[in-house]
Amino acid sequence: MNSPEFTDEELNRLVINLEDxxxxxxxxxxxxxxxxxxxxxxxxxxxxxxxxxxxxLKQDGRYVQRFIEEITVNVTEMYRDxxxxxxxxxxxxxxxxxxxxxRIWHAGCSTGEEVYSMAIMLKEMNLLHRSMIYxxxxxxxxxxxxxxxxxxxxxxxxxxxxxxxxxxxQDFSSYYSANYGYAKFDESLxxxxxxxxHNLVSDGSFNEFQLLFCRNVLIYFDRELxxxxxxxxxxxxxxxxxxxxxxxxxxxxxxxxxxxTQWNEKERIWRKRNSD
Amino acid sequence: xxxxxxxxxxxxxxAGSAGSLEVILMLLExxxxxxxxxxxxxxxxxxxxxxxxxLLSGRTNCVVKEAEDKESIAAATIxxxxxxxxxLIENDRSFSLDSxxxxxxxxxxxxxxxxxxxxxxRSKLAAILLSGANADGAAGLVKIxxxxxxxxxxxxATAISAFMPKHAxxxxxxxxxxPAAELYLFVNSICGGKPFxx
Numbered sequence: 001m002n003s004p005e006f007t008d009e010e011l012n013r014l015v016i017n018l019e020d021x022x023x024x025x026x027x028x029x030x031x032x033x034x035x036x037x038x039x040x041x042x043x044x045x046x047x048x049x050x051x052x053x054x055x056x057l058k059q060d061g062r063y064v065q066r067f068i069e070e071i072t073v074n075v076t077e078m079y080r081d082x083x084x085x086x087x088x089x090x091x092x093x094x095x096x097x098x099x100x101x102x103r104i105w106h107a108g109c110s111t112g113e114e115v116y117s118m119a120i121m122l123k124e125m126n127l128l129h130r131s132m133i134y135x136x137x138x139x140x141x142x143x144x145x146x147x148x149x150x151x152x153x154x155x156x157x158x159x160x161x162x163x164x165x166x167x168x169x170q171d172f173s174s175y176y177s178a179n180y181g182y183a184k185f186d187e188s189l190x191x192x193x194x195x196x197x198h199n200l201v202s203d204g205s206f207n208e209f210q211l212l213f214c215r216n217v218l219i220y221f222d223r224e225l226x227x228x229x230x231x232x233x234x235x236x237x238x239x240x241x242x243x244x245x246x247x248x249x250x251x252x253x254x255x256x257x258x259x260x261t262q263w264n265e266k267e268r269i270w271r272k273r274n275s276d
Numbered sequence: 277x278x279x280x281x282x283x284x285x286x287x288x289x290x291a292g293s294a295g296s297l298e299v300i301l302m303l304l305e306x307x308x309x310x311x312x313x314x315x316x317x318x319x320x321x322x323x324x325x326x327x328x329x330x331l332l333s334g335r336t337n338c339v340v341k342e343a344e345d346k347e348s349i350a351a352a353t354i355x356x357x358x359x360x361x362x363x364l365i366e367n368d369r370s371f372s373l374d375s376x377x378x379x380x381x382x383x384x385x386x387x388x389x390x391x392x393x394x395x396x397x398r399s400k401l402a403a404i405l406l407s408g409a410n411a412d413g414a415a416g417l418v419k420i421x422x423x424x425x426x427x428x429x430x431x432x433a434t435a436i437s438a439f440m441p442k443h444a445x446x447x448x449x450x451x452x453x454x455p456a457a458e459l460y461l462f463v464n465s466i467c468g469g470k471p472f473x474x
Contacts, residue, residue, distance in 0.1 A: 030346075030372040031367060032365065032367070032395075033374045033376070036364075036376075036388075073375060073376040075375055216375045218345075219345045219372065219374065219375065223346050226346070250344070
């Protein structure tokens with residue numbers, strides 16, 4: 001992909017402008033991948049350079065939504081890392097099931113594949129009716145798509161394989177209806193899901209959860225921002241609640257590390273200790 | 277061994293696809309102690325276990341570990357890219373992981389590691405592209421070369437899959453083309469921290 005080159009100073013100016021104009025602060029995004037995402041937008045929107053991108057952003061408030069959608073990585077899949085979801089199914093949900101009500105937060109839920117994965121699991125364990133899943137993302141566009149619960153049919157082969165590896169025992173295709181190349185997931189799965197816009201950089205804690213997912217989001221932040229977001233998560237997790245990150249993400253360098261115990265060696269799941 | 281021009285590098289990248297693991301194992305067995313860090317990027321089947329790290333560790337006394345997100349690149353260490361993530365090098369000589377779209381059907385993308393390393397290390401970088409069956413790596417070598425880094429390609433005649441090194445040689449003028457069995461000489465010379473014979 002050929003895209004116009006730009007300097008670090010030009011990139012810095014863009015970051016400052018975005019905060020001035022729209023309140024989006026990208027200054028603590030990991031620079032190498034942020035730079036690549038900006039390059040990518042220049043290429044796919046056929047912009048001549050960062051100046052053209054800036055003026056387009058300044059003039060067109062709607063274009064900023066497209067920018068946010070493209071700058072964030074929205075690569076995800078249902079039951080991504082099946083062994084992780086198997087642990088959630090076999091060990092974490094049983095630990096939470098005695099609770100009268102289970103609150104779950106998917107932070108940075110993207111197009112919602114992992115949210116629907118959870119809803120199906122909760123349904124199969126007869127917990128969905130007393131659970132509430134909060135699914136949030138910075139991008140209004142991907143949230144709208146998540147709400148639809150509609151995924152390309154060609155992905156269903158992978159998703160159903162993942163589902164089985166994660167311990168699913170039903171006929172996976174019973175959860176969706178296929179139409180015009182898309183799989184539309186059952187409306188009843190959505191009853192206890194709340195989709196809302198939330199920016200991990202600037203928005204605060206809004207509830208206390210027993211289980212918090214944030215998978216493959218922190219890798220796009222620098223250490224300082226990772227630390228800040230992990231503190232936000234800590235403020236949003238109940239005692240004995242769980243934090244679940246992506247397969248290569250860790251809390252060991254953060255200020256919250258001493259309040260959590262890793263559930264097992266393999267999966268990136270931590271349990272908050274009882275502070276009493 | 278003799279070099280075609282002076283090298284003064286702070287990082288060595290070694291990357292490949294089909295047929296490259298054998299070459300890396302052979303190379304590690306003959307590796308002496310290293311000072312310069314080495315980063316290995318391999319296309320492989322998605323898996324979450326540490327088999328590859330164990331396999332590589334078994335062949336050398338040098339420290340072999342998986343590259344972790346935001347980890348600073350330390351001397352005398354061999355880093356291995358985790359499966360199914362792109363591995364990017366940040367300006368402050370640390371790693372960032374990235375799970376964005378595949379590039380040329382590949383994640384990790386060799387080009388991406390090569391390009392971000394070139395932007396950070398500039399001329400103080402060397403890279404070896406090994407055997408493989410796709411076009412990944414060539415564009416990255418072009419970028420490394422444009423910053424003055426030292427570019428080595430495995431001699432395609434010695435590669436199990438010659439496409440990747442051949443394709444690279446079509447687009448970049450390599451500083452060296454080295455047969456698989458002799459690559460260790462190059463690595464020992466540039467990573468050992470001794471003065472380089474010209």
